[in-house]
Amino acid sequence: MIRLYTNTKHKDLKSWIMKNDWYFNLNTGNQTFTEKERHAIAKVDQAKLTEDKHIETKYGVGTIRNLSSGCKTLLNIMMNPERVVNIDECGKNVLDIIFTMEDISVYMSRPERIDIAEDKEILFNDSDLVIGKKGYENWWTTEYKRREEENDL
């Protein structure tokens, strides 16, 4: 199941990762990377990670600080599963991967078109459990109607 939060009201944001580049550069990037993380880096950034945490991409050789924001976000989720991670900056290629994962917590402020499996369980804001892409899209449709009504008041 994916726990998905769509607003930050009444939340303790200290434990949330809202600035993914910053958090990755200071924290996640210093953790030990396993084969799983290496595979994610190769898939998203087409980058090869060396033992000393340099990367080789079509843009040249750099360090893991030069990974894309989307890739850093994915690694923040994988390596900090206890935290809620902001995925607003992710492109569809990364979102599609994130929504195959299990037992993660993410924050997104607006809907994106994502490929979601029909049986995927998503819990919105700790209260609304929906199933699959259809459930995800229906939830956002209702949410936008609610927001419109709120603005009309």
Next chain:
Amino acid sequence: MIYNEINFEASPFQYHLKFSSRITIVRGDSASGKTYLFALLEDLKLTETYQKIKLFNYKSEKFHESLADCRGNFIVVDNADILLNEEDRRFINFEKSNQYMLFLRNCDGINLSRDSFAVLQEDEGKISLKREMVTA
């Protein structure tokens, strides 16, 4: 428009960026080179031709105040989803002396045209802005 085009070489790539709207929203997949382009513009803005470029990202100090001070600039904002608040979006709409290239996904509150949306496209080392078709 401050710049209709931005052209430069950053070996092994050649950039030919054409702008047809005062506000260009660059989206597309992660790892398509947006932040890499931002880093290249840090050098380019030091040239006489491109001195009107102003760059902001999550490392920028006093972002909101600095943005509000801009007049007659070509403003590039990386990490715009986590930086732009409602007031910034209003400023972008109404301060028409500036031109913008925003690396942004959530366009709520910004007045855009169909020509505003683009993705970075690479073809044999040549990088351009390809207009992105947006559906409602």
